[in-house]
Amino acid sequence: MRSRLSRCFWLLLLCYCFLSRRAAAAPRLPVRAVNLGGWLVTEGWILPSLFDGIPNKDLLDGTQLQFKSVTQDGFVAAEKGGGAGLVANRSQASGWETFKLWRINETTFNLKVFGNQFVGVQSDGSVVATAMSPGKSETFRLVRNAGQNRMRIMAANGLFLQANKDSSVTGDYGKSTSWGDDDPSVFAVTRVTGLQGEYQICNGYGTAKATPILKNHWSTYIVEDDFRFISENGLTAVRIPVGWWIASDPSPPAPYVGGSLQTLDKAFKWAEEYNLGVIIDLHAAPGSQNPFEHSASKDGSQDWGTSAANIAQTVQVIDFLASRYAASPSLLAVELLNEPLAPRASLESLKTYYRDGYNAVRKHSSEAYVIMSNRLSSPDPTELLEFAGGLPKAVVDVHYYVLFNSMFDTFTVQQNIDFIKTNYSSALSTVTKQNGPLTFVGEWVAEWQVPNATKEELKMFANTQMDVYGKATFGWAYWTLKNVNNHWSMEWMIKNGYIS
Numbered sequence: 001m002r003s004r005l006s007r008c009f010w011l012l013l014l015c016y017c018f019l020s021r022r023a024a025a026a027p028r029l030p031v032r033a034v035n036l037g038g039w040l041v042t043e044g045w046i047l048p049s050l051f052d053g054i055p056n057k058d059l060l061d062g063t064q065l066q067f068k069s070v071t072q073d074g075f076v077a078a079e080k081g082g083g084a085g086l087v088a089n090r091s092q093a094s095g096w097e098t099f100k101l102w103r104i105n106e107t108t109f110n111l112k113v114f115g116n117q118f119v120g121v122q123s124d125g126s127v128v129a130t131a132m133s134p135g136k137s138e139t140f141r142l143v144r145n146a147g148q149n150r151m152r153i154m155a156a157n158g159l160f161l162q163a164n165k166d167s168s169v170t171g172d173y174g175k176s177t178s179w180g181d182d183d184p185s186v187f188a189v190t191r192v193t194g195l196q197g198e199y200q201i202c203n204g205y206g207t208a209k210a211t212p213i214l215k216n217h218w219s220t221y222i223v224e225d226d227f228r229f230i231s232e233n234g235l236t237a238v239r240i241p242v243g244w245w246i247a248s249d250p251s252p253p254a255p256y257v258g259g260s261l262q263t264l265d266k267a268f269k270w271a272e273e274y275n276l277g278v279i280i281d282l283h284a285a286p287g288s289q290n291p292f293e294h295s296a297s298k299d300g301s302q303d304w305g306t307s308a309a310n311i312a313q314t315v316q317v318i319d320f321l322a323s324r325y326a327a328s329p330s331l332l333a334v335e336l337l338n339e340p341l342a343p344r345a346s347l348e349s350l351k352t353y354y355r356d357g358y359n360a361v362r363k364h365s366s367e368a369y370v371i372m373s374n375r376l377s378s379p380d381p382t383e384l385l386e387f388a389g390g391l392p393k394a395v396v397d398v399h400y401y402v403l404f405n406s407m408f409d410t411f412t413v414q415q416n417i418d419f420i421k422t423n424y425s426s427a428l429s430t431v432t433k434q435n436g437p438l439t440f441v442g443e444w445v446a447e448w449q450v451p452n453a454t455k456e457e458l459k460m461f462a463n464t465q466m467d468v469y470g471k472a473t474f475g476w477a478y479w480t481l482k483n484v485n486n487h488w489s490m491e492w493m494i495k496n497g498y499i500s
């Protein structure tokens with residue numbers, strides 16, 4: 001009897017400890033959180049040095065190049081934007097004159113044109129942009145004369161492309177060069193822009209070389225001490241961006257590197273240790289839900305949600321993550337998708353996915369919140385409210401920056417503050433409805449376009465945002481914990497007394 005009683009007692013105590021531990025670990029709403037950006041999903045601008053060891057690191061997947069013939073003094077264009085031949089007679093360069101790289105290795109590339117076809121050389125030497133996928137004849141070696149930003153483009157037949165006097169471009173030039181203005185195989189190259197996301201770092205190094213570099217990054221960039229710092233400074237949760245390939249760890253599809261899953265496991269352990277909630281945020285979905293590097297887009301294309309199979313694959317990723325972490329007392333929320341961009345991400349496919357993704361989380365957890373990101377560039381910020389409002393513990397995520405829009409370029413300190421207090425405040429109350437879903441400002445930052453602002457001005461700016469976004473019923477999260485750009489680093493902002 002006695003031993004049964006005491007067994008019962010210990011069992012109850014155990015239950016109690018377990019439950020109270022859960023209660024202690026789940027932060028009260030609204031949360032004050034910080035994003036762990038640039039950790040498990042690479043963004044070059046957050047930590048550029050990660051790319052330093054890549055040969056020709058300015059020629060990564062998705063890099064956009066324009067080629068101007070030095071003899072014809074004209075830009076190379078894909079006629080009609082693709083589906084026809086190449087010419088070299090344009091005086092100005094825009095979409096049809098821009099070529100996106102697919103990198104095979106540091107010197108060998110495919111060239112994708114505006115209409116998404118690939119440039120190739122035919123057996124008669126003519127150069128066309130007609131292939132829907134690249135093969136051997138769509139493969140080119142870029143030979144640089146870097147000091148002058150000049151290149152020659154060698155086709156698979158071993159001959160160079162040349163700009164002819166009739167403006168045509170052919171792949172039939174065999175002579176060597178001294179890079180002079182008289183050489184029809186020499187092109188002056190403008191690099192318009194490039195991407196530095198997970199695809200670029202993995203394929204830029206090649207998976208074998210990227211593996212130790214990323215594993216080292218994962219284990220040194222964010223460590224247990226950061227979780228201690230976060231909790232000691234009054235923050236209650238972390239939002240952790242992850243990429244879809246994490247679900248096929250340890251051997252994700254090429255070029256991705258395995259091992260991010262163990263890192264996320266460690267994050268949960270530390271979060272439990274320091275009583276922080278974790279918001280798992282699917283930041284990069286298969287096919288990419290926006291054209292930006294942070295969705296791991298290969299070349300700026302956005303194809304997420306364009307097929308049922310793609311949506312089902314994304315639901316699988318959520319199912320996997322929810323199943324793995326449902327038992328952790330620190331699992332606060334699963335964010336189904338970060339920043340899908342309208343109109344390419346249609347409301348219809350998004351709702352299908354959010355419904356299925358929500359159910360996938362609920363299969364494993366009745367407690368975790370499920371966060372649904374509003375579409376970027378959506379004409380209607382309330383478009384998810386009715387749908388999400390019907391789902392228990394659903395949250396709508398909105399991101400507020402006074403950047404990424406030329407309107408802000410000339411804003412003064414006061415105009416920025418007013419914009420937060422008036423426009424973003426009203427935008428937030430438009431989505432924060434009684435009986436509606438909870439709301440989350442999942443990204444904001446104390447950075448603006450004001451040159452040379454004083455510390456006091458920046459403090460006021462940060463405080464204003466915390467006041468306004470503090471009205472979000474789920475809470476807010478700063479973007480991001482660490483960044484070489486000081487204002488984007490919450491750690492730097494806290495350590496230097498800008499944010500307390």
Ligand SMILES: *[C@@H]1O[C@H](CO)[C@@H](O)[C@H](O)[C@H]1NC(C)=O
Pocket residue numbers: 087088089090166167168
């Ligand atoms: C460029 O050359 C092609 C082929 O000769 C011609 O059809 C086209 O009209 C030319 N375009 C310009 C802008 O000169």
Ligand SMILES: *[C@@H]1O[C@H](CO)[C@@H](O)[C@H](O)[C@H]1NC(C)=O
Pocket residue numbers: 104105106107108
């Ligand atoms: C790059 O790929 C091409 C085509 O497969 C190959 O011929 C070349 O040797 C490779 N170069 C390097 C540096 O790996």
Ligand SMILES: *[C@@H]1O[C@H](CO)[C@@H](O)[C@H](O)[C@H]1NC(C)=O
Pocket residue numbers: 422423
């Ligand atoms: C911001 O709010 C003010 C006051 O309501 C309004 O006059 C202004 O047009 C708004 N600005 C934008 C860009 O919506």
Ligand SMILES: *[C@@H]1O[C@H](CO)[C@@H](O)[C@H](O)[C@H]1NC(C)=O
Pocket residue numbers: 451452
């Ligand atoms: C900001 O400060 C920099 C460096 O001190 C200076 O060169 C620049 O002119 C300043 N800009 C403005 C708008 O005051």
